[in-house]
Amino acid sequence: MEFELYCRAESGNCYKVALMLSLCNLSWRPRFVDFFNDASRAEFRAKVSGMGELPVLKANNLTLSQSGVILTYLSEATGLFGGKTDEERREILRWILFDNHRFTPSYATLRFVRGLRGLPESAVTEWLRGQAIIALEIVEERLKDRPFVVGDDLTIADISMCAYQFYHEETGIDRSQYPHIGAWLDRIASYPGWAHPYELMPRALASAAREGAAGRDDEP
Secondary structure: OOEEEEEOOOOHHHHHHHHHHHHOOOOEEEEEOOOOOHHHHHHHHHHOOOOOOOOEEEEOOEEEEOHHHHHHHHHHHHOOOOOOOHHHHHHHHHHHHHHHHHHHHHHHHHHHHHHHOOOOOOHHHHHHHHHHHHHHHHHHHHOOOOOOOOOOOOOHHHHHHHHHHHOOOOOOOOHHHOHHHHHHHHHHHOOOOOOOHHHHOOOOOOOOOOOOOOOOOOOO
């Protein structure tokens, strides 16, 4: 079975799924959706997903949206990167929900308005940065004495949470303040099948930044 991933490389939520597909060594191909183009976005919403959000994964008669749902499906289908016990599976879900509610939104939006759109500093960007820093501090503390977010092995909680941290567009956040997050990203990047989002998916913006083989960002 070959999967089709509706995506664009600038989207960290798309990268979550693309990375999972690559780490699982599954057969897949990207279907580029230019979310910076109004007509492309409208066509996608009308023909692919009424939610109007990337990513969307298709295979045969299966259509899935929302990265957390897709990651859970792929983990269950392959037996990879899931919890070993019911307790671990609940903990994985807890951190995926934290990612979608707290860890990704402020950081992703900050990266979009400052790094991709180049908008000036404002009270809004200052507030977003403050919220992102609080979330980073929570994860930094979580990783202080453990290699991965849940248990001793990589799980879909890590795959979900790491995605935006592999982008290097401007956010005004000093990444050196989070050494445990940095070491965690290095561990993830050492897995067979890991690749940077700009290597896995087509880009809409030629100016999007790529720093190094393990550069450390979805649409907001």
